[in-house]
Amino acid sequence: MTDQTATRETPPGDAGGDAGGNGKAPLLEAEHVQLYFPIKQGVLIDRTIGVVHAVDDVSLTLGEGETLGIVGESGCGKSTLARCMVRLLEPTDGTLRFRGNDITHLGRRRLEPFRREAQLVFQDPVSSLNPRKRVGQIVGTPMRLHGMDRDKSRARVRELLDLVGLNPEHVNRFPHEFSGGQRQRIGVARALAVNPRLLVLDEPVSALDVSIQAQVVNLLDDLQDELGLSYVFIAHDLSVVRHVSDQIAVMYLGKLMELSPAKELYAKPIHPYTEALLGAIPIPDPEENRRRERLVVGGEPPNPISPPSGCRFHTRCPRATEVCRTSEPPLAVYPGGHVAACHHPLNVSAEEVSAATRSPLSPLSAGDELPSGQRARSEPPDRHGPAGIGTGEGDAGATASGGT
Amino acid sequence: MAERLLDVEHLQVTFATEDGMVRAVDDVSFTLDRGEVVAIVGESGSGKSVTVMTLMGLTRSPNSRFGGTARLGGDRDLIAASEEQLEGIRGQEIAMIFQDPISSLSPVHRIGDQIVEQIRAHEKISKAAALDRTVDLMERVGIPRARDRARAYPHEFSGGMRQRAMIAMALSLSPSVLIADEPTTALDVTIQAQILQEVAQLSKESNSGVIFVTHDLGVVADIADRVLVMYAGRVVEQGTLDEIFYDPQHPYTWGLLGSVTRMDREPPRRLPAIPGQPPSLVNTPQGCHFRPRCPHAFDRCTEVPPLEARVQDAPDHLDRCWLSVEEKRARRLVDGRIGLATGSVTA
Amino acid sequence: MARFVVRRGISMIALLFATSVVVFAFFELIPSYNPARAIAGRNANATTVAEVSRKFGFDKPIYTQYANTMKLIFTGQVIDYQDDLNVVDQFKQRFPVTLSLVIPAGIFWLVAAILLGSLSAIRAGRIADRAVMVAAILGVSIPVFLLAALLLYLFAYKLPWFPNTGYVTFAQSPTQWAYHLILPWFSIAVLSIGFYSRVLRSNLLDMVNQDFVRTAKAKGLSQRRVFTRHVLRNSLMPIITMFGLDFATLLGGAALVTETVFNLPGVGQYEASAIGNLDVPPILVGAMFTAFFVVIFGALADVLYALLDPRIRLTG
DSSP: OHHHHHHHHSOSOTTSSSSOTTSOOEEEEEEEEEEEEEEEEOSSSOEEEEEEEEEEEEEEEEETTOEEEEEOOTTSSHHHHHHHHTTSSOOSEEEEEETTEEOTTOOHHHHHHHHHHEEEEOSOTTTTSOTTSOHHHHHHHHHHHTTOOHHHHHHHHHHHHHHTTOOGGGGGOOGGGSOHHHHHHHHHHHHHTTOOSEEEEESTTTTSOHHHHHHHHHHHHHHHHHHOOEEEEEESSTTTHHHHOSEEEEEETTEEEEEEEHHHHHHOOOSHHHHHHHHHSOOSOHHHHHHSOOOOOOSOOOOTTSOOSSSTTTTTOTTOOHHHHHSOOOOEEETTTEEEOOSSOSSOOHHHHHHOEEOTTSOTTSOSOOOOHHHHHSOOTTOBOSOOSOSSSOOBOOOOOTTO | OOOEEEEEEEEEEEEEETTEEEEEEEEEEEEEETTOEEEEEOOTTSSHHHHHHHHTTTTOSTTEEEEEEEEETTTEETTTOOHHHHHHHBTTTEEEEOSOTTTSSOTTSOHHHHHHHHHHHHSOOOHHHHHHHHHHHHHHTTOSSHHHHTTSOGGGSOHHHHHHHHHHHHHTTOOSEEEEESTTTTSOHHHHHHHHHHHHHHHHHHTOEEEEEESOHHHHHHHOSEEEEEETTEEEEEEEHHHHHHSOOSHHHHHHHHHSOOTTSOOOSSOOOOOSOOOOSSSOOSSSTTGGGOTTOOGGGGSOOOOEEOSTTOTTOEEOOOSOHHHHHHHTEETTEEOOOOOOOOO | OHHHHHHHHHHHHHHHHHHHHHHHHHHHHOTTOOHHHHHHOTTOOHHHHHHHHHHHTTTSOHHHHHHHHHHHHHTTOOBOTTTOOBHHHHHHHHHHHHHHHHHHHHHHHHHHHHHHHHHHHHTTTSHHHHHHHHHHHHHHHSOHHHHHHHHHIIIIIISTTSOSSOOOOTTTOHHHHHHHHHHHHHHHHHHHHHHHHHHHHHHHHHHHTSHHHHHHHHTTOOHHHIIIIIIIHHHSHHHHHHHHHHHHHIIIIITHHHHHHTTOOSHHHHHHHHHHTTOHHHHHHHHHHHHHHHHHHHHHHHHHHHHHOTTOOOOO
């Protein structure tokens, strides 16, 4: 993790748009990536009657050897984005670049070399492993597909099992003979079979017990150090990603809400949605819990077929005002490489707000109106609540009890 | 003293499987008073769900065997009760909220009808009256436009709304005991926080006793008055919320406490993990079940430690560990916080 | 709904077209097949055959023959080669007999399969279950012609409880009608009872472990109510599709063995004799008749499905 701490100290380019700050070429770049799923219906011929805005103009960059955490609740588009990043899905619009090469619309055959370098690890270790295949076959098949001979692949399988902390003697066992954590290790070994540079991990530990989660996360950490891998780590909350990520992107309803070096994000969440996500995680400390006023955001995510106008979070946001309804906020750049799309940012000073610039990561549909220092300082009337969890001064106190 | 709702003594549940006898619950005892929230914490296979399902009579099958008693209201034993007696108790006196609100509601019946069905199974009232009550309940748990929504089917509800409907159903007959089996695990974090508030508030209003089953110590800290920590079918430690969090006696509890992430603190460089895998319930280790994963294990751990009070002046703080209290207090600190030391582990 | 009807209409036309083309082409491929010879009779000489061939248009290109035949079918003028009878009239006359055979048999096998499948699932692993399942395997494996012949032998010949063959219309005498049909109903239903009860049993056993069934129990519902309203209700869906298709093919003439053995003048009996004589028009009409019912009952099953399961939307 030494590597990683270094990158944490050096935030990527101030605009956040270009390569990581350590001068290394970015491994994967997503520029204004959009994925719409059409909804078709018709009497005779299907017409498109609407679209699900699964991923809506998201730009992100992953440096070599770095980990990018992508966090959001169900329906935010994180898994769809992950599948775009390994090109299991083809974006509707925007550009995906791997080592500078455009891979957005490459066909099956021309994607072959990329497939070897980028692998996806699935959430559910039970359903993503073929129950009728032995572990040796599961891990060995990708190698054989990529042209390794039988003896070599057999030796390599044992090596890989050892690497992920499984007993190499167990090559002939079936997946059901392993526990959940061990099965996820098999999934990781399978992904590593073709020596990839990039692993996209789609909620790799969500289905595991807490004590086992930590084992798998630590394993991923070690593998990154040993093999110099880059990770995209998808998660539904902000707890586990904290340990692995250099940068964290927070998504809501297909849009990027906030992008920040990991440490910054937890210390000073700028977007109210990020703060809501942080506040939703209970603190495992009874006294602290009694002391803290729980911040519970009411309502539910709106329908992604007809997302709200302006800022997509405004229907649930305790700080929302008229401007949030009418104008989509651009991503504004704050000190420390911290980027957020909010008209009423938290935890930033007036000077920082007035110095903020529009990030090139901003969606093309976003307005030009950056938050003004004035607005950032003044609390919206009747919204003032007791301090939440943030350390900053501008805490939104949404104590609305659920859904009412 | 508060009214005792439930008194579980030496509960045992064994399942006959193809691989052998599985002792899913091994000698679990606890009580539940009115107005109290008891949390049962553990990981998969710990027996926490089997324990509460057994109280509802939902684990009965030709392959299961039971031992011990679970007295409801001081007299009726839920374990020995006939199926007919249980039918009158379930839903009426003990109600349950399940983990997965998607699969736990019938896909082919309207939400409102499913709640009406429960009310009418226990009370002789007209359909219309039951529906009125259902709509009230749905409004109470925060379902907007309840009269319309009662006509919807489960797939037309979001996950959070389905869980609210489950809560409305569970509370429909004002049960004295409410069992919540991981009610927020399948939900998004922001919705999870809403539902947690809802359960806490409604159970307080109705003054029932709540058994809350979860794997998440954060949730426990939020809601519980007393805590049972289960591991491989046994209770390894039980006590008040503060005892469990600030003076934990069992190494497994330390490990659990150590591996929860705290959003309000700088994270440790490496996530604290508990080494090894939970044991198979068919071949449980001899003695203390946690022994093979415990860095503090010693010779005596091959004998099963009794669940008893070991801490002075805390007669209700029980644990199953042979270490002395002083040793425990010294060994549980890792880098200044409670956790399980990484050390040599046998097996 | 409009979309559903339009799409099913289109698939009906496509299926009728495909079926007729395949059947027509199939007979062209039989090497020794010569309908003109069949029509002209056993002792006809070459000249007569050639004349018949010209008269019936068998010397024309195959697509012209196809088009002519279709025209005759849809104008109701097509005649069979064996007896010079109007095929469409034959189907019209015989269809009520097939209906008398198939509708009661269908109801019988459905009810029996639900009862036996439920019994088997409720008593899973016990003697009643085993007995039902062994009987079900027997029912599935015994060939229909053998079963029909056995029934005739045992209950019409050895023990003369039932008349051995023949058909009495419902209008003539409802009791005689039923009396003559009991053995045929039974011989058609046995196979389906065996098959359906096994499928239902396994559906039920899957369903019993579903979370929502556990919820139903936790609500304090009686066992009977949990079973009928929650378990059975959700287990019947796959049976509906199976029933729709089986019923449709039987209406189209798939009961030909039973009709022949019991000498019932139904659609199937007519088709059976047409197949024996390589008589194309009845076979062609029979195939299209079956295809028609398959589409109709497939659509009905889907509508029923959508009514029973609100998650399913009708699509084409």
